[in-house]
Amino acid sequence: MLQDPLTLRSGVVLPNRVALAAMTNGQSQADGLLGDDELNWLESRAIGGYGLIATCAAYVARDGKAWDGELGVDRDECLPGLTRLATVIRKHGSVGMVQLFHGGVRATQRLSGEPVWSASMWQEDTKDFETPRVATEADILRTIESFAAAAERCEKAGFQGVELHGAHGYLITQFLSPVTNTRTDDWGGDNAGRARFAREIMRAVKKRTSTKFSVGIRLSLEHGGHAKGLDLDESLQVASWLAEDGADFIHASLWRAENMTRKRPTEHPIPLVRAALPKDVALIVAGNIWTYEDAQLAMERGADVVALARPAIPNPEWPKLAKPGFKPNTLPKTPAELAAVGISPTFLGYLRSFKNVVAE
């Protein structure tokens, strides 16, 4: 049942099975310190009953910063803001987790002041693409340490966990994919070599945080969008390895949770991920889950928690209202309607880059 609590491996108890999925919103300050609009947005969804609140993707190191107004977790100066945010989320009974992020080639020199780097060098014929420099061993080790230090900071601030952003073609995916990782050293090659970066981050973060702190990872499973070249079976193996390394949860980012896998159109991805994981590792699933029935179906297929991103925008209280036959508010909405559900002008600006969200 959606309303049932869930105890994670760490002992952290989610009050229900509905999460707010990470959503970048540009509402932090130019230097990465927490902005009030960011706090108000997340607080409003904690009040609305979302049991798990993931923050926007937050950069663990300046050279991984990808967006204007992105939240930073890269230095101790961020602690007071992070503490305010963690305290507010907890006050309303939700479990707060920071999404730890490094953009790799999707970061930008405009914001970081440094040339972008990635697992390997490759070219892409897209607007704003910055050709990456190839990661040195020192870059890799420094970044693993940045993830660990950021997680430690989040725990200090009072968050109950972190979600590593291993999906959607950012740095961790850039290492996982054979298309963007053509290295011939121990950080590339076969699936085990390509997964090493993600696994070392998982292990370092687990080691640096207490056993009561939850650490999970968000993964894309198959080729799509910026997540280039991912293979379903390799991703299932990666999920299983990360569980071995101590992950409390795996978050499968599906975009359309109703769809069968691309590789084997007769098989649905949710039971496959579930089968790849030990029973005590929670499976979170996101993508186009709007109705109570959508959520139930995902859970019947094996999800422990459903995560909502766009549906959470016009439905601040979705978790409180969801029941059979519940008709959620839909998108697009006008700027005035979005303002009425807590979308600031800055967030509105970012939402305009998504189709079918803002009605002009």
Ligand SMILES: Cc1cc2nc3c(=O)[nH]c(=O)nc-3n(C[C@H](O)[C@H](O)[C@H](O)COP(=O)(O)O)c2cc1C
């Ligand atoms: C405005 C916006 C910002 C997003 N930012 C992030 C992000 O920071 N990290 C992430 O993992 N996914 C991000 N996503 C993807 C969502 O978390 C989610 O996986 C995707 O939108 C599909 O779920 P939905 O159909 O519930 O929106 C973003 C999506 C939207 C619409």
